[in-house]
Amino acid sequence: MLVHNGYMKLLPVLEPAADEACCAPAGMPALGAEEAKQKALVFKALADPNRLRLLSIVKAEASGASCVCDLTGPLDLGQPTVSHHLKILVAAGLLHREKRGTWAYYSLVPGALEKTAGLLATL
Amino acid sequence: MLVHNGYMKLLPVLEPAADEACCAPAGMPALGAEEAKQKALVFKALADPNRLRLLSIVKAEASGASCVCDLTGPLDLGQPTVSHHLKILVAAGLLHREKRGTWAYYSLVPGALEKTAGLLATL
DNA sequence: CATCTATATTGATGATCGTCAATGTTGGTG
DNA sequence: CACCAACATTGACGATCATCAATATAGATG
Numbered sequence: 426m427l428v429h430n431g432y433m434k435l436l437p438v439l440e441p442a443a444d445e446a447c448c449a450p451a452g453m454p455a456l457g458a459e460e461a462k463q464k465a466l467v468f469k470a471l472a473d474p475n476r477l478r479l480l481s482i483v484k485a486e487a488s489g490a491s492c493v494c495d496l497t498g499p500l501d502l503g504q505p506t507v508s509h510h511l512k513i514l515v516a517a518g519l520l521h522r523e524k525r526g527t528w529a530y531y532s533l534v535p536g537a538l539e540k541t542a543g544l545l546a547t548l
Numbered sequence: 549m550l551v552h553n554g555y556m557k558l559l560p561v562l563e564p565a566a567d568e569a570c571c572a573p574a575g576m577p578a579l580g581a582e583e584a585k586q587k588a589l590v591f592k593a594l595a596d597p598n599r600l601r602l603l604s605i606v607k608a609e610a611s612g613a614s615c616v617c618d619l620t621g622p623l624d625l626g627q628p629t630v631s632h633h634l635k636i637l638v639a640a641g642l643l644h645r646e647k648r649g650t651w652a653y654y655s656l657v658p659g660a661l662e663k664t665a666g667l668l669a670t671l
Numbered sequence: 672c673a674t675c676t677a678t679a680t681t682g683a684t685g686a687t688c689g690t691c692a693a694t695g696t697t698g699g700t701g
Numbered sequence: 702c703a704c705c706a707a708c709a710t711t712g713a714c715g716a717t718c719a720t721c722a723a724t725a726t727a728g729a730t731g
Contacts, residue, residue: 455622456604461597468594471668473719474584477591481579481671493678499578506720508679527677527728542665545594548604596689616708629690631709650698650707 456548464544470517471541475500476510480519480538483531490523490530579671587667593640594664598623599633603642603661606654613646613653 470476478500483491497507511531514520519537523530593599601623606614620630634654637643642660646653 455608456601458597458601461600461604465595465597465600468591468600471591472588472595474581474588475719477584477588477671478579478581481584484671485578502719503721504678505680505722509719512679524678524728529678538668538671542668545661545665548600548607548661598689625689626691627708628692628710632689635709647697647708652708 467517467519467541467544470513470519473510475502475506476514479507479510479514480533483520484533484538490532492528492530494528496531590640590642590664590667593636593642596633598625598629599637602630602633602637603656606643607656607661613655615651615653617651619654 471480479496482496482499486495493504493507493511496511497504500507502510511520511522515522515531519534519541520531521534523532594603602619605619605622609618616627616630616634619634620627623630625633634643634645638645638654642657642664643654644657646655
């Protein structure tokens with residue numbers, strides 16, 4: 426195995442010779458495959474404009490909870506589509522669902538956004 | 549009994565019928581469509597396990613920069629696929645690309661991860 | 672009971688995505 | 702010049718996704 430890190434960061438194109446310079450040993454990937462898959466799930470839930478807007482509306486709601494009909498109007502989407510997005514956000518652990526009578530109320534899971542932000546720090 | 553919106557923020561106004569129930573706001577979307585689309589682009593770049601691992605490896609590199617061949621090994625992916633992922637991360641403003649000789653070095657854009665974490669706080 | 676209302680589920684469809692094999696491009700070297 | 706190595710781009714293919722129309726469920730009401 427040949428190593429090249431930790432040394433060449435300052436010198437530009439010197440590297441006079443001989444051995445190939447690049448490509449470290451390919452040791453551990455620093456972030457496990459399974460761990461990465463898990464974290465990607467949360468970001469996947471955030472990777473849609475309409476879901477971000479849903480989160481935003483729920484977060485802005487003073488009462489802390491919004492029913493589906495509160496969310497169907499502002500977005501230009503049908504009700505089944507909104508329900509679908511909400512399900513994804515709940516599965517990602519970002520929203521909490523509570524059924525009260527005929528209505529379903531969605532609220533932010535406390536600390537979920539902060540925890541998600543933390544995922545970036547501990548990459 | 550439907551207790552619904554609590555006491556509905558003391559909405560004044562005309563409201564023709566006795567129809568109470570849900571769905572009050574329907575006004576501002578709290579997060580603009582265009583803004584949401586922009587933010588979603590960044591999260592979309594993070595919504596793949598292999599891209600997260602790429603970021604992790606680049607971040608862990610002591611020199612601060614990794615060439616493509618450093619990244620092709622640890623992940624179980626072909627070189628064109630890695631190049632493709634790197635391009636997406638660069639387009640999202642997360643990675644910076646610098647060509648030195650034959651090699652291409654990728655490094656974290658300073659503050660990019662923190663800024664992304666901030667997107668969640670200002671939803 | 673029958674009915675209305677709020678929400679969830681299903682099925683289908685067009686779009687986007689992740690991946691690879693093949694090829695193109697660029698820079699270094701003999 | 703010819704050749705090779707590192708990386709990028711293209712094109713194709715299967716998988717996943719976002720969306721809607723239609724339908725189903727479940728609670729409230731008459």
